[in-house]
Amino acid sequence: MRALIIAFVVATPLVAILSLRDGFFVFIIGIALIHMLWASGLNLLYGFTGLIPLTYAGIAGVSAYTTIHLVMAKGLSFWWALPIGSAVAAVLGLLLSLPAIRLRGFYFALSGMVIQSAITIAFVYFPAYTNGDTGIASVPRPTGFDGRGIASPYMELVLAAFVAATVAGVWLTMRTRFGHTLIAIREDEDLARAMGINVTLNRTAAFIISSFIAGIGGGLYAHYIGFASPRAYDVLISLNIWLMVAMGGRGTLIGPLLGALLLAPLPYLLVQYTWIKDVIYGVAILLVTMFLPQGIYGYVLKRGAKS
Amino acid sequence: MSDEHILVLLSVLTSGLLVGTIFSVVAAGLSLIHGTILLPQAANGQVFLGAGLLFWLFGTEFDWPLWVSVPATFLIIAMIAFATEATILKRFYPLEDRNISYLIITLGIAQILSGVYTGTIGKISDTFQVTTPFPGFAMIEPVPIPNTRLVAFVLAAAVLGGLMAFLRLHRIGRALRAVFQNREAARLRGIDTLKIYRFAFLLGTMITTAGGILFALAFALDLTVGWTMSLITFSIMIVGGPGSVVGALCVGLVFGFTQAIVSVFADPTVSTFAYLLAMLAMLFIRPSGLFAK
Numbered sequence: 324m325r326a327l328i329i330a331f332v333v334a335t336p337l338v339a340i341l342s343l344r345d346g347f348f349v350f351i352i353g354i355a356l357i358h359m360l361w362a363s364g365l366n367l368l369y370g371f372t373g374l375i376p377l378t379y380a381g382i383a384g385v386s387a388y389t390t391i392h393l394v395m396a397k398g399l400s401f402w403w404a405l406p407i408g409s410a411v412a413a414v415l416g417l418l419l420s421l422p423a424i425r426l427r428g429f430y431f432a433l434s435g436m437v438i439q440s441a442i443t444i445a446f447v448y449f450p451a452y453t454n455g456d457t458g459i460a461s462v463p464r465p466t467g468f469d470g471r472g473i474a475s476p477y478m479e480l481v482l483a484a485f486v487a488a489t490v491a492g493v494w495l496t497m498r499t500r501f502g503h504t505l506i507a508i509r510e511d512e513d514l515a516r517a518m519g520i521n522v523t524l525n526r527t528a529a530f531i532i533s534s535f536i537a538g539i540g541g542g543l544y545a546h547y548i549g550f551a552s553p554r555a556y557d558v559l560i561s562l563n564i565w566l567m568v569a570m571g572g573r574g575t576l577i578g579p580l581l582g583a584l585l586l587a588p589l590p591y592l593l594v595q596y597t598w599i600k601d602v603i604y605g606v607a608i609l610l611v612t613m614f615l616p617q618g619i620y621g622y623v624l625k626r627g628a629k630s
Numbered sequence: 631m632s633d634e635h636i637l638v639l640l641s642v643l644t645s646g647l648l649v650g651t652i653f654s655v656v657a658a659g660l661s662l663i664h665g666t667i668l669l670p671q672a673a674n675g676q677v678f679l680g681a682g683l684l685f686w687l688f689g690t691e692f693d694w695p696l697w698v699s700v701p702a703t704f705l706i707i708a709m710i711a712f713a714t715e716a717t718i719l720k721r722f723y724p725l726e727d728r729n730i731s732y733l734i735i736t737l738g739i740a741q742i743l744s745g746v747y748t749g750t751i752g753k754i755s756d757t758f759q760v761t762t763p764f765p766g767f768a769m770i771e772p773v774p775i776p777n778t779r780l781v782a783f784v785l786a787a788a789v790l791g792g793l794m795a796f797l798r799l800h801r802i803g804r805a806l807r808a809v810f811q812n813r814e815a816a817r818l819r820g821i822d823t824l825k826i827y828r829f830a831f832l833l834g835t836m837i838t839t840a841g842g843i844l845f846a847l848a849f850a851l852d853l854t855v856g857w858t859m860s861l862i863t864f865s866i867m868i869v870g871g872p873g874s875v876v877g878a879l880c881v882g883l884v885f886g887f888t889q890a891i892v893s894v895f896a897d898p899t900v901s902t903f904a905y906l907l908a909m910l911a912m913l914f915i916r917p918s919g920l921f922a923k
Contacts, residue, residue: 375730425914429670429729433864434913436672436733440861441906444899562737598752601745608738612731613721 384556416534650886665873681842871919
């Protein structure tokens with residue numbers, strides 16, 4: 324079962340990209356890949372420290388608008404703009420980790436919801452960089468070596484490489500002392516503190532890395548779909564990326580990828596009926612929270628461990 | 631000050647009073663639920679919007695008389711609330727840190743409701759203006775006030791007054807207050823906390839429903855009001871202190887006046903910024919709120 328899920332997560336995007344090469348379904352795979360990247364980044368925070376960052380989409384949005392501004396207004400290459408945008412996201416992540424020093428559980432999530440809402444309002448009401456609710460259209464594709472936008476299916480392969488790099492990064496993190504420290508904090512914060520672990524420092528580091536990944540995803544997303552609007556980075560998006568991690572299996576490597584692959588294509592498949600997506604996501608949130616708190620992959624792992 | 635200034639000032643005051651009272655009503659419902667059950671009802675804005683939309687649907691679209699449309703709205707929402715409590719919310723009562731699960735769950739419910747509104751009633755229209763059952767104006771010198779708004783204000787104030795009296799005087803109301811002051815002690819004194827939880831959820835939801843109907847009576851609705859109302863009422867609850875109806879009333883009025891004053895000079899959304907900042911500051915300084923016990 325476990326091998327099956329891994330094969331599904333790895334093979335589906337690759338087979339689809341390489342066999343179809345272009346068109347709507349490849350585009351959807353690209354979307355799913357970006358969400359896989361996001362979900363892995365959020366997993367680093369939620370899966371390993373237990374904090375629910377409802378600011379995640381806002382952080383991605385700040386990076387997206389920064390990248391767009393640098394590319395479209397300043398004429399910078401996308402490949403320079405993306406790291407800058409992501410660095411801005413990381414700094415923002417550092418700031419947004421401050422509430423975690425004082426607030427726990429629900430109050431932290433609530434502060435995230437508040438800050439996320441403030442960020443969304445800022446996107447709408449400071450249109451100099453964002454063009455307000457109308458959004459920014461015809462954002463150029465990232466450029467290739469020939470200086471032109473990368474076409475499908477090469478763009479999707481680039482995205483897949485980003486996902487692979489992120490997952491490898493998370494995997495390495497899990498094996499380092501830092502990863503173990505984070506898990507120790509998640510399991511019992513007071514005990515970790517008593518053992519001399521600097522809880523704040525480690526958590527802040529996780530926040531920065533996770534925000535950096537959010538930023539990479541944000542920049543890629545805007546330039547991939549060619550459009551950016553405040554609604555693409557609002558609190559529901561944060562919640563839905565959280566859902567991908569939770570449904571797939573938090574704290575696992577494959578879980579978030581599975582969640583993203585299953586959920587991210589929905590809004591694009593249901594373009595005419597986006598409201599159905601809201602209902603499906605909402606129901607999924609209820610079901611996961613009530614019946615499957617460890618997520619699909621987490622459940623499979625647990626079953627495997629028992630037998 | 632010229633007459634014109636006085637007119638503006640008075641209309642700001644009256645609309646601030648009305649908006650503030652409705653804010654207070656909705657926030658009181660939220661605060662009651664959170665104070666008692668530790669359930670931060672993030673879907674409360676959607677319940678509020680749903681009440682307004684149903685009231686519009688029954689009263690204006692179907693043209694039912696008030697004495698049918700209002701009870702019908704309450705009945706439908708009460709049934710949904712009852713079913714939600716029995717199937718979903720009840721499962722989490724034994725958990726110590728249930729408020730985080732509840733926040734996520736109610737955000738999920740909010741997403742479902744918001745999707746349902748867009749997919750159903752959102753197809754009929756973008757804005758929903760209830761045809762007033764109370765036409766005409768009352769002259770409160772020198773400002774003319776639409777009768778509907780006057781009625782909405784009086785009813786909202788009545789709901790708040792009734793709630794406060796209920797919590798102080800009635801046996802069940804006092805049991806509710808006992809639960810939010812000290813869960814364990816309340817249980818030891820023989821209060822059936824689970825029943826109180828269910829009752830608090832239903833009562834809070836009904837108050838939110840009343841707020842939605844009154845808002846729909848006084849102002850036009852659109853589908854974004856739900857999220858905005860959630861944010862505003864969460865701010866009011868956090869600043870005023872969860873469980874405190876007096877806190878909800880005072881902070882609600884302050885927020886209402888702020889909104890009315892800001893909207894003279896700028897987009898009302900700016901005031902939402904101010905609420906969010908107030909809530910954030912309060913979370914850091916005193917998470918139990920200004921009016922906590």
